[in-house]
Amino acid sequence: MILKSILKILVHQHNFMLIFAIFAGLNMAPLAQLTESWIIPSLIIAMSLSLSHIDITKDLLLPRKILKATSMGLLLNFILLGGLNIILGHLFTDDKYLIAGLVVLAGAxxxxxxxxxxxxxxxxxxFSFLSAIACYFLSILILPLLIYVFLGSTYWGVDLFNVIFQIVVLPLILSRIIRNIKQSRLIQPYNGHIINWCIAIVCFTLVGLNHELLTTYSNNLLIAFIVAAATIFLLGELIYRTSRLLIIPTPTAISYMLLGSMKKWAGASTIAYVILGPKASVPAIAALIVGFLYYLFLSIRFHKNIGIETKIFEK
Known part of the structure; x- marks a missing residue:
């Protein structure tokens, strides 16, 4: 009976699923190597299902929406979030590798x-999807520029083109197929659960792969977590509250909040590791953990607005 209740929680409550994923990643790290190849497929599935209910001609292919999404993406994700990463890096530490890692994170x-x-x-x-697309194309120019200006190195954005195809173009195509296949209606009630499991798989894998770094205390790690908390939790809250004060609709305010607080942490850590070394990847890895905790916090915060089973304990 207890096991059955636990399984129901893990299936229906993605709050608990994320906690379980983080806990499992820290305690069953070797298994993460087996699921490393599942990261991109999981993201493709989550993106495809998320986009399947969008009517492209009505929701996406509008010049006004494209311009707004691009400008807000540039403002929130690069100027505000990216700029804060660089500023805090220079304020909190003199370690050139940590600062370099934060520069890479700013341009991600x-x-x-x-x-x-x-x-x-x-x-x-x-709006979130349009802004993400725009920011990926902007990053191809901004990331190498920031690395060159602050670090004196060059980075070619070929990998970003590959990522754009895998998590933008392919999910968009698959979402159209899902939307137009009658049989897909059978899984529609379970879309949220499938998306939650995909996110949990990504969380478990990335935490597990970076287990050693995340469980070894150091001043550098502490600074990285402080910067991550400031640029994710505090900045996200500031953006959301400011948006609501300006009477911006809640769905749009939520998108602004996520856009101004969430970076491609896994990609940034990989780039920093390859071109600068392990220490430079610490800021992005710390932000990865804080970012998943932030999403968990948001899931609980907006619990009343999310279609999640809440009567498990009443049975």
Whole structure:
């Protein structure tokens, strides 16, 4: 009976699923190597299902929406969030590797999870997706420029083109197929659960792969977590509250909040590791953990607005 209740919680309550994923990643790290190849497929599935309910001609292909999504993406994700990462890096530490890692993080595009996260907490999915697309293309120019200006190195954005195809173009195509296949209606009631499991798989894998770094205390790690908390939790809250004060609709305010607080942490950590070394990847890895905790916090915060089973304990 107890096991059955636990399984129901893990299936229906993505809050508990994320906690379980983080806990499992820290305690069963070797298994993460087996699921490493599942990261991109999981993200593709989550993105495809999140986008399947969007009518492209009505929600996406509008010049006014494209311009707004691009400008807000540039403002929130690069100027505000990216700029704060660089400023705090110079204020809190003199370590050139940590500062370099924060520069790479500043130029990274938004997190791949923004669109499915927006879907799960009832934000403006079409706006989040448009902004994410725009920021990925902007990042191809901004990331190498920041690395050159602050670090004196060059980075070619070929990998970003590959990522754009995998998590933007392919999910968009698959979402059209899902939308137009009658049989897909059979799984529609379970879309949220499938998306939640995909996010949990990504969380478990990335935490597990970076287990050693995340469980070894150091001043550098502490600074990285402080910066991550400031740029994710505090900045996200500031953006949301400011948006609501300006009478911006809640779904749009949620999208602004996510866009201004979530970076592609896994990609940034990989780039920093390859071109600068392990220490430079610490800021992005710390932000990865804080980012998943932030999403967990948002899931609980907007609990009343999310279609999640809540009567498990009443049975």
């Amino acid at each position: 595009p938004p997190s791949l999870l923004i669109t499915p996260c927006t879907y799960n907490i009832k934000g403006d999915v079409s």
